[in-house]
Amino acid sequence: MSLWRQSLEIARIDLVVERRIGDTFRIILPFAVIALMIFSLAFGFDITSSGDAGPGVFWAIAILFGMQIALRSSALETESRRDLTTLLGLDPAARFLGRSISAAILLAGFTLVLFVAMLLLYSPELPGAWAGPLALALILTTIGLALLSTLAGEVTSGLRNRTALASLIVAPLVIPLVVGASQVLEAMERSSGILLWVLLLTTTDLVLLVAGVGLSRPLEEAAR
Amino acid sequence: MAPLVELKSAGVSLGRHPIIDDVSFSIEAGETIGVIGPNGSGKTTLLRVVATLIRPTSGGGAVLGRNLLSPRIREVRPEIGLVSHHPALLPELTVKENLTHFTNLTGDQSGGIDQALVVVGMSDARSRLVSACSYGMQRRLEVAWLLMAKPKVLLLDEAKSGLDVSAQGLIDALVELTVSRGGAVISVSHDSGQLGGTAFTRILGLEHGRLQVVE
Numbered sequence: 001m002s003l004w005r006q007s008l009e010i011a012r013i014d015l016v017v018e019r020r021i022g023d024t025f026r027i028i029l030p031f032a033v034i035a036l037m038i039f040s041l042a043f044g045f046d047i048t049s050s051g052d053a054g055p056g057v058f059w060a061i062a063i064l065f066g067m068q069i070a071l072r073s074s075a076l077e078t079e080s081r082r083d084l085t086t087l088l089g090l091d092p093a094a095r096f097l098g099r100s101i102s103a104a105i106l107l108a109g110f111t112l113v114l115f116v117a118m119l120l121l122y123s124p125e126l127p128g129a130w131a132g133p134l135a136l137a138l139i140l141t142t143i144g145l146a147l148l149s150t151l152a153g154e155v156t157s158g159l160r161n162r163t164a165l166a167s168l169i170v171a172p173l174v175i176p177l178v179v180g181a182s183q184v185l186e187a188m189e190r191s192s193g194i195l196l197w198v199l200l201l202t203t204t205d206l207v208l209l210v211a212g213v214g215l216s217r218p219l220e221e222a223a224r
Numbered sequence: 225m226a227p228l229v230e231l232k233s234a235g236v237s238l239g240r241h242p243i244i245d246d247v248s249f250s251i252e253a254g255e256t257i258g259v260i261g262p263n264g265s266g267k268t269t270l271l272r273v274v275a276t277l278i279r280p281t282s283g284g285g286a287v288l289g290r291n292l293l294s295p296r297i298r299e300v301r302p303e304i305g306l307v308s309h310h311p312a313l314l315p316e317l318t319v320k321e322n323l324t325h326f327t328n329l330t331g332d333q334s335g336g337i338d339q340a341l342v343v344v345g346m347s348d349a350r351s352r353l354v355s356a357c358s359y360g361m362q363r364r365l366e367v368a369w370l371l372m373a374k375p376k377v378l379l380l381d382e383a384k385s386g387l388d389v390s391a392q393g394l395i396d397a398l399v400e401l402t403v404s405r406g407g408a409v410i411s412v413s414h415d416s417g418q419l420g421g422t423a424f425t426r427i428l429g430l431e432h433g434r435l436q437v438v439e
Binding site: 013 | 278
C-alpha cells in the first residue's frame, strides 16, 4: 500500500475519532476563547477597546492551545494500538504524515474560529487587505505547528509523561512560527513586505516535513 | 527449508536486569509451540521479540527469513499476527470500521469483512462501538481480523484468558487454520489448562527468562 494512501487513511481515522470524542471543538476551543477573555480582563479594558493587543494575544493562545490539539493524537495512542499499526505494516512516515494532515485540518478550523472570537472581543484595527496575507500566515503556521507537534509526539512515543515532554520539545522550537505569523500583520501595518516572514514560515514547514519523514523510520527502530 | 522463527541465544535486558536470557529455539512451518511460565517469567517479552516489536539486546534470530536486528524486518510484520493481553483495537470506532481500517492500511482488497464477522458471531454487532463491546467480543473481533489477515506466524499471549468456551473454540480454530496453511503458532500462558484444545508440537517452560523443554 502506498505511503500516500496510508497517510490519508490515518488522517481520516484520526478525524473520525476526533468527531466522536470532540476534544478540539467541544473542550479546547471554548477554553481558548475563555483565555482570550481572561487576557483582556487581566490587562484591563483599555487594551480591549484599543484592540492593539488582539492579534498578539490571538497568536499566543492559538500556538499554546494548538499544541494541545496537535499532540492529542499521540497522547491517545496506547502501546497495544501502536503495536497493532506496526504489525499491520504501517509505514512510520505515513503515520507522521497522516497525523500531521489531520492535526493541520483541526488547527485550521480552530484558529479560524479563534480569530473570529478575537475580532469580536478586541475589535482590532487591521491593515487594509489583511484577509489574504493573514489566511496565508494562518495556513503556514497551522501546518508548521501540526508537523512540529506530530514530530515531538513521535520522538516521545512510548515514554512516560510523553504529553508533557512533547510540549517541552515543541515550546522552544515553535518560536520561528510565532515570529513569522505575528510579523505578517505587523509588516502589513508598517506597509513593508511580508515576503521575508512568509519565507520564514515556508522554510520552517519544509524543514519540519523533511525531518519528520526522514526521522520516522529511525525513530520507530530506536523505540524497539 | 528455513524455520519460520528462529532465536539464537536471544536476550532482552532492562538495564542490568535480564527479562529473557539466552533463549534459543526454532519453529518450522506447521508447528505449534506452547510456552508455560509464571507471571513475570518473560513470556510476553519473548512473544514481543518474535513479533519484532522488541529488539533483542543480546543474541539474535530471524522471523520469516528476516534478521531480527535488521531494519528490513518491517517487511514481514504484516505476516505476523499477535493476540496480546489487551485487545489492540480502536475503541472510538465501530466493529466494522475497525476491520475496514485494518484492510485499508494493509491494502487488502479481498473483502470478507461481513463473512469474518459471521464466523466469529459478531454480525449483529457490526455497528456497535468497540468501547461498548465486552472483552470477549473484542477478542472475537481480533480473531475476525486474523481470519482475514491469514498471518504466517501467529502469536497468542494468554489469548484464552477471560473467554467463554465458544470464544476459546474460535482461538483453537484460528490456530488450526494457521497451521493448515503452513504457518506456525506460539501460544504462551501462565496456566497450562489454557493451552488445552491445541495439539502442540512442543511445550516449553519459561522461568526467570530462561527456556526449558517440558515435553
